[in-house]
Amino acid sequence: MKYRTPAQRAIPAFFLNAVRTLRLRAFGETNPMMTITRPSAWIVLACMLVGLPACKKSMSPSMADGYSGADRGYAEESMDGGGAYAEDDYESMDEPMPVMGVSAEPMEAIRSERRRLFGSRADKKRAKSAPPSPPAEPSAAPGGSGSAAPDSAKPEPTEEQPPEADEGRQIIYTAGMRIAVFNLQDALETAEALPERYGGYVQTMSDSQVVLRIPSKNLRPVMTGLAGYGNVERRWLQSQDVTAEFTDIESRLKALEKTHAQLLELLGKARTVEEALKVREALDRVSAELEVLKGRLRQLSNMTAYSTLTLDFYERGPHNPTPSSNDPFPWVDSLGVEDTEWK
């Protein structure tokens, strides 16, 4: 349904009136039903000229977008059988008005409930005009072409605020870089030696790829250092906030440990073999679950303590010693001796 302002609805009437008046003036017709004089025609035209920009302004996307989906839903749902009307006069919906047999009181009640749930329009405007608050968590990959999921994206930590400043948050960082180097072997050796300087270890290594596990707090310095080693063609970082899972496991562990202790107590109090067996059975189940949770907690701790950094190296050959990724005309890549001579 198209949203139209009163000014917009008035325009066709103005226009028709103006045309009719001009026609009457031009052909000398007279219409007893019309009392429009020559000056009034000019007034009508002037109104049109003023009205058009105003109308355009009132229909600007920013204003139209000012209404959230929740608002629209409310308008349509609360106006049974009057959807079209509700949308046409949408701007006046906040004013009390008895429309289509719906009294103002329930509307007001619904409206206040909606404000409670979604916030008032003024709040939304304030929220829109205010600068967006930065995401809570830091990240370590400047200028990467790949990126983390929006909900887990973190701002770049400053020198003063390194990643370890996230007290209490458990975040798994996974990063990668694709680097063009002149000497592949040297690059691989350098990458292999990084854990000796920054801690961590080499997880896997192949002809041109090294996967490192680096202490999370050192991820940024390592990536920065590597950026100076060659031409970084691609850099990406993903973060996964596992704080909720971490907290959940810790709570469950506490509860299970309590149950475990109680079961041990019960086992000591068991008088018959049958009782002891039943308690033992329950104790085994709890113990097994405890071990699973402890294992997961260890795994999470390891994943948050060490970041995975995948380094892909490739050698700049004589054919393309200067990467032309930023060259708008990389035509020279297909020129030269290597492209011409037959070997």
Place this chain on the structure above:
Amino acid sequence: MKRFLTILAIASTTTACATHKLDPPEGFAQVEHSEYATTMIAPDHVGLNVRVWSNVKGGSLGFWSEDMVNKLGDRGYALTRQSPVKSKNGVAGTRFDFDYTAPDGAEKFYSAVLFASDKYRVVLQVAGDAELGARYLAQLDGIAGETKIRGCKLVNSLCKSPQPRPLEVAPAADSKAPAAAEAAPAKAPQGSAAAPATTDA
């Protein structure tokens, strides 16, 4: 008359589609040919080819000459000579001769003749072992003169662009490129980074 017009239309359509035309010069055999590339080979492995790209607005002979020479310079090519040439159909071009030392130390000759028409930029290039250079480079102007370059407008055409200014190879200044820095001294004796190119213009 109708038949003549039909033939004329077909002929003009056919010739309009071709971006360039070069029959194999003496001593070369054509290996492959397409609208945007022609590749030829001599028995001593000297290669001769034509590469074609679409031109862009402002893509004059001077612009592409500088772009090509600078980028080849970054790749270790030392400009030794720059001279004007003309294609068979009168398109202005410039010939650039380079010295080049391959990473394995082999000395190579390389020459690129650049043409810029309104629709295309075309490079005729020849390369091989340095000791064969004199023989093939002597033929190059003649080969360029036998090449037809298409894509010229009738008025305000780039095909009649003035010759580029005398160019020099910019010294390789990639601080992140130790190999390039190491390779540069090897090329220096041949020359052009230190000595400016000869200009026959």
